[in-house]
Amino acid sequence: MARWQPNASERLVLAAVELFEERGYERTTVIEIAERAGLTKSTFFRHFQDKREVLFGGATLTALLAKGIADAPVAATPLEAVAHGLYATGKAAFPPARREFTARRRAVIEANSELREREALKGLGLTGSMTDALEQRGVPELIACVAAELGGLAMKIAYERWSETTDGDDFGELVREAFTEVRTATGSC
Amino acid sequence: MARWQPNASERLVLAAVELFEERGYERTTVIEIAERAGLTKSTFFRHFQDKREVLFGGATLTALLAKGIADAPVAATPLEAVAHGLYATGKAAFPPARREFTARRRAVIEANSELREREALKGLGLTGSMTDALEQRGVPELIACVAAELGGLAMKIAYERWSETTDGDDFGELVREAFTEVRTATGSC
Numbered sequence: 001m002a003r004w005q006p007n008a009s010e011r012l013v014l015a016a017v018e019l020f021e022e023r024g025y026e027r028t029t030v031i032e033i034a035e036r037a038g039l040t041k042s043t044f045f046r047h048f049q050d051k052r053e054v055l056f057g058g059a060t061l062t063a064l065l066a067k068g069i070a071d072a073p074v075a076a077t078p079l080e081a082v083a084h085g086l087y088a089t090g091k092a093a094f095p096p097a098r099r100e101f102t103a104r105r106r107a108v109i110e111a112n113s114e115l116r117e118r119e120a121l122k123g124l125g126l127t128g129s130m131t132d133a134l135e136q137r138g139v140p141e142l143i144a145c146v147a148a149e150l151g152g153l154a155m156k157i158a159y160e161r162w163s164e165t166t167d168g169d170d171f172g173e174l175v176r177e178a179f180t181e182v183r184t185a186t187g188s189c
Numbered sequence: 190m191a192r193w194q195p196n197a198s199e200r201l202v203l204a205a206v207e208l209f210e211e212r213g214y215e216r217t218t219v220i221e222i223a224e225r226a227g228l229t230k231s232t233f234f235r236h237f238q239d240k241r242e243v244l245f246g247g248a249t250l251t252a253l254l255a256k257g258i259a260d261a262p263v264a265a266t267p268l269e270a271v272a273h274g275l276y277a278t279g280k281a282a283f284p285p286a287r288r289e290f291t292a293r294r295r296a297v298i299e300a301n302s303e304l305r306e307r308e309a310l311k312g313l314g315l316t317g318s319m320t321d322a323l324e325q326r327g328v329p330e331l332i333a334c335v336a337a338e339l340g341g342l343a344m345k346i347a348y349e350r351w352s353e354t355t356d357g358d359d360f361g362e363l364v365r366e367a368f369t370e371v372r373t374a375t376g377s378c
Contacts, residue, residue: 077378078377078378079378113310116310117306117307117309117310118306120306120309120310120312120313121302121305121306121309121310123309123313124309124312140374142346142370142371142374143374143377143378145342145374146339146342146371146374146375146378147378149338149339149341149342150335150338150378152338153334153335153338157331181331182331182335185329185331185332185334185335186335186375186378188267188332189266189267189268189332189335189336189339189375
């Protein structure tokens with residue numbers, strides 16, 4: 001049985017971003033990432049299915065979003081439930097201390113088309129899980145889809161602003177703002 | 190100078206879908222695709238940057254959408270302009286004779302995660318080019334984004350229905366229907 005490694009996943013992510021910054025995604029191997037983190041290749045593959053996935057250990061994000069939507073007040077409209085989910089997720093997943101790292105991670109992804117592809121698919125996954133969570137609340141499928149798409153857009157806007165900002169570290173505030181803007185824009189379409 | 194090959198691109202796409210169906214995406218090489226099409230590997234790479242791209246020669250789709258949005262009546266709202274673009278694109282890119290092939294292509298993509306990733310990124314590209322085309326019409330950025338997301342959703346719904354349907358080959362009709370449904374759903378969010 002493998003020994004449990006404290007924070008192995010977090011250490012691998014940090015090591016990967018460092019190496020991708022230093023020598024590029026293509027020229028970095030899984031073994032090098034594991035070594036930089038002081039771990040083994042097999043520990044890497046217990047946490048991530050491949051080299052790309054190290055930047056997208058996003059099961060947490062998906063679970064947080066689904067829970068946040070489920071926990072919204074019963075009377076909430078579909079969009080309000082999504083806003084509730086995004087706000088709860090932002091608070092938990094994007095604390096101020098994480099902002100600088102997030103900006104670095106984002107730059108690494110932007111620089112590589114394989115990583116951008118994986119990110120695009122992850123984005124569809126997030127939208128899909130928001131749709132599912134809304135349907136669980138009894139929202140009809142298509143309305144759930146639309147609310148999830150609009151929520152995804154608000155999340156993206158807030159995330160971009162957050163990783164670029166130098167003041168105002170509060171992701172929750174940014175997501176609230178972006179959501180209001182998206183809602184207003186929808187009315188002007 | 191390379192000799193011009195009539196319909197080389199179309200032949201490569203057909204050969205690729207056949208081979209992916211027969212032996213899977215992973216176990217098919219670019220050389221095999223080129224051979225099946227009666228062409229050379231270098232002809233392949235003049236048309237497509239890599240093996241995945243053979244299923245996504247989507248520059249045409251992007252250009253058609255942008256043109257369709259630009260050609261919408263001046264008085265059209267952002268959503269009406271997107272609907273105009275989708276309708277024009279559907280008419281040109283998805284004629285009834287293409288339906289069966291489209292369903293096969295879709296099944297091949299669904300079966301492989303690398304292909305699903307490429308498709309996800311292409312989807313973001315399409316949404317981006319709809320957003321740009323709307324901004325060219327003077328639509329403010331965020332409103333353009335929202336209209337493009339909603340249009341992308343209508344397109345996806347219409348495309349799925351079209352590739353699954355056994356009667357009603359008219360993509361234009363399906364895209365019109367899906368668009369109306371998405372618009373109604375947006376009002377109920």
